[in-house]
Amino acid sequence: MSRFTLYGYWRSSCSWRVRIALHLKGIDFENLSVHLVKDGGQQHKADYLALNPMGQVPCLVDHQAGLSLTQSAIILDYLEEQVPEPALYPGDAGHNRRIREFCTLINTGIQPLQNLAVLQQIEGRFGADAPAKAAWAAHFIARGFTAAETMLKDVGGDFCFGDRVTMADLFLIPQIFGAHRFGVDMTAFPTLARIDAHCGDLDAFVKAAPGAQPDAQS
Amino acid sequence: MSRFTLYGYWRSSCSWRVRIALHLKGIDFENLSVHLVKDGGQQHKADYLALNPMGQVPCLVDHQAGLSLTQSAIILDYLEEQVPEPALYPGDAGHNRRIREFCTLINTGIQPLQNLAVLQQIEGRFGADAPAKAAWAAHFIARGFTAAETMLKDVGGDFCFGDRVTMADLFLIPQIFGAHRFGVDMTAFPTLARIDAHCGDLDAFVKAAPGAQPDAQS
Numbered sequence: 001m002s003r004f005t006l007y008g009y010w011r012s013s014c015s016w017r018v019r020i021a022l023h024l025k026g027i028d029f030e031n032l033s034v035h036l037v038k039d040g041g042q043q044h045k046a047d048y049l050a051l052n053p054m055g056q057v058p059c060l061v062d063h064q065a066g067l068s069l070t071q072s073a074i075i076l077d078y079l080e081e082q083v084p085e086p087a088l089y090p091g092d093a094g095h096n097r098r099i100r101e102f103c104t105l106i107n108t109g110i111q112p113l114q115n116l117a118v119l120q121q122i123e124g125r126f127g128a129d130a131p132a133k134a135a136w137a138a139h140f141i142a143r144g145f146t147a148a149e150t151m152l153k154d155v156g157g158d159f160c161f162g163d164r165v166t167m168a169d170l171f172l173i174p175q176i177f178g179a180h181r182f183g184v185d186m187t188a189f190p191t192l193a194r195i196d197a198h199c200g201d202l203d204a205f206v207k208a209a210p211g212a213q214p215d216a217q218s
Numbered sequence: 219m220s221r222f223t224l225y226g227y228w229r230s231s232c233s234w235r236v237r238i239a240l241h242l243k244g245i246d247f248e249n250l251s252v253h254l255v256k257d258g259g260q261q262h263k264a265d266y267l268a269l270n271p272m273g274q275v276p277c278l279v280d281h282q283a284g285l286s287l288t289q290s291a292i293i294l295d296y297l298e299e300q301v302p303e304p305a306l307y308p309g310d311a312g313h314n315r316r317i318r319e320f321c322t323l324i325n326t327g328i329q330p331l332q333n334l335a336v337l338q339q340i341e342g343r344f345g346a347d348a349p350a351k352a353a354w355a356a357h358f359i360a361r362g363f364t365a366a367e368t369m370l371k372d373v374g375g376d377f378c379f380g381d382r383v384t385m386a387d388l389f390l391i392p393q394i395f396g397a398h399r400f401g402v403d404m405t406a407f408p409t410l411a412r413i414d415a416h417c418g419d420l421d422a423f424v425k426a427a428p429g430a431q432p433d434a435q436s
Contacts, residue, residue: 052365053364053365053368053369054323054327054361054362054365055365056327067312069315069319070319070323071319071322071323071326073322073326074315074318074319074322077315077318078315081311093299094285097287097292097295097296100292100295101287101288101289101292104289104291104292104325105272105288105289107322107325107326108289108291108325108326108329108330109272109274109330111326112326112327112330112331113330113331113336118331121354121357121358122340122344125344125346125350125353125354126340126343126344126345126346127344128343128344132343135343136339136343139339143272144272146271147270147271147272147273150271151271
């Protein structure tokens, strides 16, 4: 039995972040699907709410520690503590703080505004159709990416912060997938697009991608 | 001259969190208003965007370190490092992780969904009027508070995590102000309401409150 179980969903960017970390660190894990659409949303069922009262993915269970954690940012910090190599905060305090600032921009300023629960609300309350939902999501992604591009243009190399993968890349790449899905023009964000291409060459990112998950398209 | 300048807005819950920390830690600071409504939103002006390309408050400048930081969660961690007492993560690693998980729930699962920029979008795109905007905000606050109440009911004392103030209280109290503003029935959340009452007795929370700021109601 694996030490870790990840409850996630193939297209959830927050689940994807955690999958990348698990693969980068070579951590064996059980990959369980909480299907956000089927059955009216499996995340709303009592057995899952007992793990995460917010009814969101991901949730990580560490069977060895008897611990269940929610919030991808918290899960990622825990994995970094438990399996430090390769380090995803590889710099000094000031450098790592900039990485965290960038991750937080995506985690609070982009992702929450374009996820399934919000798109369901604009449809249910205001009758937004598919193009209106995509335009909403694209607006918030482009707003955040405009800031992200500015933040990275002087520090980005092959990856967000220089020439090695950091936690910032784990937040950025799944969000770029969302950008493509909702029709954001990525030519406006050349630094981000360049980093996306480099991450796409890495095995951990490929294995963690939505299409490679057992619940993809199901 | 103060070592720190805080760029904030009286009714911004993220600015308020940082003000509480500054007052709790007894840190002298210059309190500058970035008015989110006047002049079409001062956060969109070039001079402020140079400080925060995302065009959000707060932003903290540490003149001594020559450092400018965005994202309230990052600013709060920085203040905790620079002025450790009173500690806002006062427990062991496991306890502090639960505090961070709670803060992240509010920071990603509630606050981003009911702030001014989002309410402006549902008005602009879908014609939402004041009651529809309040109902939207109340929905997301109540959803998050349902999870928050579950998370705290066994660990909450006078404050979120036991009987001393932690970072969790700095995230919760400003969000409860928003709950009242948008008509959320707080009797459904007795643990949260009890903590709110206790925090309301503390000088740091009173000094940091929206109505006590120089730009209040302006």
